[in-house]
Amino acid sequence: xxxxIFIIAVMxxxxxxLTSVYSIRLSSADNxxxxxxxxxxxxxxxxDMELENFDEGEDGLVLKESSSIYLHNIDTYVYTMRFNAKxxxxxxxxxxxxxxxxxxxxxxxxxxxxxxIVNGRPVIIADRYMYSARIDFIDNLGTNLKISSIExxxxxPVIDIEKLLAFSLFPTMVFIIAAAVxxxxxxxxxxxxxxRKYVPLISNLVLRDLRVKYRRSILGFLWSILNPLLMALIxxxxxxxxxxxxxDYFIVYYLMGSVLFNxxxxxxxxxxxxxxYAGGLIKKVYIxxxxxxxxxxxxxxxxxxxxxxxxxxxxxxxxxxVTWSALLFPVxxxxxxxxxxxxGLILSALTVFxxxxxxxxxxxxxxxxxxxxxxYPESILTDALRNIMRLNPMYYYVTYFRGLVMYGEIxxxxxxxxxxxxxxxxLILGMAVFKKCQDRFVLYI
Amino acid sequence: MSAVISxxxxxxNFRKNKExxxxxxxxxxxxxxxxxxxxxxxALNDVSFEVxxxxxxxxxxxxxxxxxxxxxxxxxxxxPTEGRVSVNGTVSPLIELGAGFDFDLxxxxxxxxxxxxxxxxxxxxxxxxxxxIEFSELSEFMNVPIKNFSSGMVARLGFAIATITRxxxxxxxxxxxxxDFQFQKKCEERINEMMSGGTTVIIxxxxxxxxxxxxxxxxxxxxxxxxxxxxxxxxxxxxxxQGV
Numbered sequence: 001x002x003x004x005i006f007i008i009a010v011m012x013x014x015x016x017x018l019t020s021v022y023s024i025r026l027s028s029a030d031n032x033x034x035x036x037x038x039x040x041x042x043x044x045x046x047x048d049m050e051l052e053n054f055d056e057g058e059d060g061l062v063l064k065e066s067s068s069i070y071l072h073n074i075d076t077y078v079y080t081m082r083f084n085a086k087x088x089x090x091x092x093x094x095x096x097x098x099x100x101x102x103x104x105x106x107x108x109x110x111x112x113x114x115x116x117i118v119n120g121r122p123v124i125i126a127d128r129y130m131y132s133a134r135i136d137f138i139d140n141l142g143t144n145l146k147i148s149s150i151e152x153x154x155x156x157p158v159i160d161i162e163k164l165l166a167f168s169l170f171p172t173m174v175f176i177i178a179a180a181v182x183x184x185x186x187x188x189x190x191x192x193x194x195x196r197k198y199v200p201l202i203s204n205l206v207l208r209d210l211r212v213k214y215r216r217s218i219l220g221f222l223w224s225i226l227n228p229l230l231m232a233l234i235x236x237x238x239x240x241x242x243x244x245x246x247x248d249y250f251i252v253y254y255l256m257g258s259v260l261f262n263x264x265x266x267x268x269x270x271x272x273x274x275x276x277y278a279g280g281l282i283k284k285v286y287i288x289x290x291x292x293x294x295x296x297x298x299x300x301x302x303x304x305x306x307x308x309x310x311x312x313x314x315x316x317x318x319x320x321x322v323t324w325s326a327l328l329f330p331v332x333x334x335x336x337x338x339x340x341x342x343x344g345l346i347l348s349a350l351t352v353f354x355x356x357x358x359x360x361x362x363x364x365x366x367x368x369x370x371x372x373x374x375x376y377p378e379s380i381l382t383d384a385l386r387n388i389m390r391l392n393p394m395y396y397y398v399t400y401f402r403g404l405v406m407y408g409e410i411x412x413x414x415x416x417x418x419x420x421x422x423x424x425x426x427l428i429l430g431m432a433v434f435k436k437c438q439d440r441f442v443l444y445i
Numbered sequence: 446m447s448a449v450i451s452x453x454x455x456x457x458n459f460r461k462n463k464e465x466x467x468x469x470x471x472x473x474x475x476x477x478x479x480x481x482x483x484x485x486x487x488a489l490n491d492v493s494f495e496v497x498x499x500x501x502x503x504x505x506x507x508x509x510x511x512x513x514x515x516x517x518x519x520x521x522x523x524x525p526t527e528g529r530v531s532v533n534g535t536v537s538p539l540i541e542l543g544a545g546f547d548f549d550l551x552x553x554x555x556x557x558x559x560x561x562x563x564x565x566x567x568x569x570x571x572x573x574x575x576x577x578i579e580f581s582e583l584s585e586f587m588n589v590p591i592k593n594f595s596s597g598m599v600a601r602l603g604f605a606i607a608t609i610t611r612x613x614x615x616x617x618x619x620x621x622x623x624x625d626f627q628f629q630k631k632c633e634e635r636i637n638e639m640m641s642g643g644t645t646v647i648i649x650x651x652x653x654x655x656x657x658x659x660x661x662x663x664x665x666x667x668x669x670x671x672x673x674x675x676x677x678x679x680x681x682x683x684x685x686x687q688g689v
Contacts, residue, residue: 198561198564200560201561204561208558282522284545285522355468442523443523
């Protein structure tokens with residue numbers, strides 16, 4: 001058995017390496033920066049631009065029908081043109097250019113270009129020599145533009161972490177699961193039967209936790225709704241006025257992030273101590289021990305459902321428009337739940353042996369919440385920080401959740417696979433660590 | 446007759462940490478300073494036996510001879526360091542009565558909770574509830590939180606739940622010592638009744654009389670080894686006469 005697990009692990013690592021080489025190549029194939037490396041890199045700040053026909057809005061510049069940006073004295077081969085800007089539009093641009101100082105802009109030397117979003121910034125491919133250029137925003141009436149500079153031929157190397165997760169980690173996880181099913185296939189039925197037998201225990205324990213939590217306060221279930229609402233009001237008062245983040249419906253934005261993050265925290269913190277607290281039982285009766293972290297996660301899930309009522313209430317109060325995509329909200333919740341269960345399993349197993357993990361993890365979580373865009377908008381981060389954030393699983397879940405409800409966006413395949421990759425990775429790790437340790441729990445409790 | 450429980454060359458070692466290391470900080474410090482050391486303590490050493498269906502097996506031995514460890518291994522709570530244990534059938538372990546009772550909940554709520562700990566569904570427990578109430582003689586107290594119960598009442602409730610579900614294998618550790626003689630008698634009757642229904646029973650007790658009354662076969666453990674195994678009378682006699 002050990003030999004076979006070892007072989008799977010080695011094969012898993014090989015698959016991981018091969019697929020990551022492939023997915024790095026895949027992402028650099030559509031990586032506009034690769035070719036730009038051959039050309040001169042130039043940054044043009046707003047002070048060197050000539051802006052025509054813009055209105056000053058309260059939130060940056062507002063485009064009109066005939067808005068243009070003039071760039072003089074470019075005098076270089078332009079492969080890519082990157083806008084360090086936030087443009088609330090995905091319409092095409094029309095670019096006129098000249099190849100000579102004396103030349104005027106003409107229809108003959110113009111092209112239309114679409115934005116490619118690379119690392120959250122719009123980039124267009126020009127692929128020609130320009131002496132000067134005029135960028136026309138067609139059909140962009142009344143959209144906001146906040147621009148700080150335009151960068152030509154930027155070649156900062158990019159490893160697209162999302163693609164790496166989606167096309168490398170995810171297939172590896174699928175392979176490991178398939179291999180495990182083949183190896184443990186015979187026992188699988190047995191495990192399922194044992195689990196079925198203990199389903200009533202899980203529901204009893206969850207009920208007991210709910211009773212204990214809500215029996216002792218008069219407001220009872222209402223607290224689970226009021227608590228996040230009050231927190232959101234405080235954070236809203238502090239942050240939206242002091243920092244002036246440019247987020248519409250900031251209170252909903254914050255509430256969605258914090259509810260999801262708190263769900264993860266409650267799951268993992270609850271699981272972490274669940275095995276130790278169940279020591280009395282574990283010493284006396286045989287019970288599959290994963291029941292305890294699992295039960296804590298279910299308990300946290302139910303609590304989160306109450307908090308979601310708070311989000312709904314806030315959406316109604318603020319009158320935020322919601323599209324049908326919001327109905328998909330259980331998907332990110334599911335990803336988060338699986339991830340949290342996995343992390344909870346790891347923590348609960350290790351905490352039995354090393355009790356101080358409890359304290360370490362508490363500190364870790366308070367750092368983690370700042371590495372997740374819960375309270376601030378993603379756009380305030382530098383590119384480097386943003387790339388680091390893409391390593392953070394909670395970033396994907398929070399973004400997914402908000403995208404569906406607040407912006408009516410349904411994330412694409414690679415985003416979904418990245419979410420699933422993290423969930424599966426932690427679930428598999430959690431199960432492996434837990435299974436390896438569980439026989440020794442009783443000796444250490 | 447087939448062996449329901451077979452214990453095959455079981456060895457159980459415990460680590461006796463000189464100083465208990467239970468934090469990451471200490472673990473790291475001590476492994477750097479190379480101060481991590483463990484003594485092992487062998488609680489069971491090469492124990493093998495089989496129990497057949499319907500048999501009542503007694504285990505006797507002095508304190509620290511490994512009786513409870515053996516029961517915990519059979520009921521799956523502990524994993525043996527070496528050797529194999531195979532158990533065919535549902536086990537209802539009575540290592541301690543009322544395992545999993547929540548003292549804030551009422552007796553009735555605890556019946557369902559404890560039932561689910563032993564792996565029984567709510568529906569099964571609902572069917573058995575009247576019988577449990579009758580056997581434990583607690584009908585007036587079913588809606589009282591069991592923190593207000595006396596230890597005898599808790600024991601009665603625990604025994605009633607554990608035995609009502611007719612497990613195929615019943616493991617009893619020293620619990621028949623609780624309660625008054627009337628209840629003890631009732632428990633013995635229940636065990637006898639179960640035996641005639643084909644349940645396999647393993648009993649640990651310091652009361653030789655009880656062992657003699659109930660058991661077919663007895664194992665005498667001494668310092669983690671089987672000193673003697675055989676018919677009840679024979680082993681009990683030898684056990685009683687040791688050191689004389």
